[in-house]
Amino acid sequence: MMADRVYNFSAGPSVMPEEVLLEAQKNLLNYKGSGMSVMEMSHRSAMFADIFADTQEKLRKALSVPDTHEILFLQGGATLQFAAIPMNLSCGKTADYAVTGNFANKAAKEAEKYCSVHIAASTAPEHARIPRQEELSLSPDAAYFYYCANNTIYGTEWQYVPETKAPLVCDMSSDILSRPVDVSRFGLIYAGAQKNMAPAGLTVVIIDKELAGKELPYTPQVMSYKMMIEAGSMLNTPPCWCIYMLGLTLDWLLAGGGVSWMEQLKKERAKRVYDVLDNSSFYLPHAEPGSRSDMNVTFRTHSAELDAAFVKEAAARGLVNVKGHKIAGGMRASLYNAMPLEGVDALTDFMKEFETRHV
């Protein structure tokens, strides 16, 4: 890490690879001899068209996206997808939702405007675990089965891909590109970019083309997957800078070894923090073993005062944004793709030292 930078454990927007930021900085006023910044480029120019196509191709390679699936670069975040998904895929019928956290719950609530929502599983209010396959209550005629792969606030992560008759729809906002995924098993995968991919403002949607084209009549055109597929994501001006930054992130990821490399690092990062938690009676992990997230490790001490002291002292050491979400309280260390192992070690060293001083 560069000397004047911090270790940023924010849940999102979040840490980006320094190599990526340095490359962006270098070319900020003049991209590859074009005489302009990527921020100034017409989205219809040949140079930006290349950036766009290259980024799409690199993402296809990184996630082994089959030709059956289209990659879209959209705006509006996961929250707009909460509406777009039922608008496009439900035909106003029944859809199954597994509610394992705050964002899955929000998605289910928003979907009620457009279709009949069946709660296939709920882990409320604790959300400390992921339901097992046999716990899922599947509707016989569901238009799709919706789940959120990683629950950022509670720190749980699905360790398996559910078996369902209905097409799988998955919010991978907080663990996309952190492990290999068999995309062919999914009807639709989507992710806000601001955790593992790029700055906030870009939403990636990967959709089985056969599912597009059944949108409800009042669907806004930029929310129609079919129209966006036909327009190559350029029905309107896309978030060009975010797409460019995603391309740089994918260069970094592919050069290092792709999602297998990321998975290895992800497991190693998480193990180092969970090991401290499991070898301590001072810290209380929130998520149950078997459901634990590698991306967001949630824990607390026995007292809210100590939690506050932990967050404050960590920040003073350059370990920032370890405060838990206000819904869950306690602490949360988000260990996204760009978090170096040195950052994890600095955190675990501090955790052990803090415990020694306060037990």
Added chain:
Amino acid sequence: MMADRVYNFSAGPSVMPEEVLLEAQKNLLNYKGSGMSVMEMSHRSAMFADIFADTQEKLRKALSVPDTHEILFLQGGATLQFAAIPMNLSCGKTADYAVTGNFANKAAKEAEKYCSVHIAASTAPEHARIPRQEELSLSPDAAYFYYCANNTIYGTEWQYVPETKAPLVCDMSSDILSRPVDVSRFGLIYAGAQKNMAPAGLTVVIIDKELAGKELPYTPQVMSYKMMIEAGSMLNTPPCWCIYMLGLTLDWLLAGGGVSWMEQLKKERAKRVYDVLDNSSFYLPHAEPGSRSDMNVTFRTHSAELDAAFVKEAAARGLVNVKGHKIAGGMRASLYNAMPLEGVDALTDFMKEFETRHV
């Protein structure tokens, strides 16, 4: 202009002030000692909250936005607003649309999904002029009157604010911040950021708070002005980097003299190009005098071959993106806020020289 940069006449995304890009570059890996890039900041962090509030405040100052109106920083571009406006403001009733170009036409077409659209004026197919006040056919009970202040493709610009009983809704994507506006006369002003404000991915909405809260029941929550007002634009993660860049642009604009300075420059830039057109029988301007845009000057020669040669030779001299939109053909010089007079002079010099060689 820095030696290795070009003059970029793109209609959007488009040229940004060099001072703004240099400032962004300098702080790219470490914003004000935070140890992180603005791209890595949690949108809920104190530091980003400051950037957000400052940017909002600077925009309020630059456009003299009264307290009756809220400023929202959204995503999805003008095209999502084409749907959001009737979803929020029409109550499914009648809305008046002045169709003076491609984007106003698209807005009217999209609105047909949500309300009864009355075409209050149309300048199709030429779109070479703006209708006069007395030409506007206003519905007695319109929920709002919609128009597009500047027509990027055809190069026309409203030189007056229409008088209507219904609240005015105006797309200012391509001339916002280029002249003073009496915001109190408008129910809603919106603009995609990628012409005069910031990189693509941010949509600014300025809305009279009294108009919010009447959305149709199936309105997605991120498209509800009321919910976004209540959430301070942060119902979901906003496009943080674009907001930061807008702040830097506003610093530059306010330091130079605000929208009065911009208006003076805008008139001067346009005059220099229109003077060449008006003193030539070689070039044919598209827009009628009295309706001409200061932001996008559209013209052609007598032959498509010469138009193509003009575009190609201009680019070879570092005057890039002067090709007209495919709908309109010919040439288009977009003269946005960040285009220096030197760029305009380089263009007019070339125009005169090209004419000499080809008459």
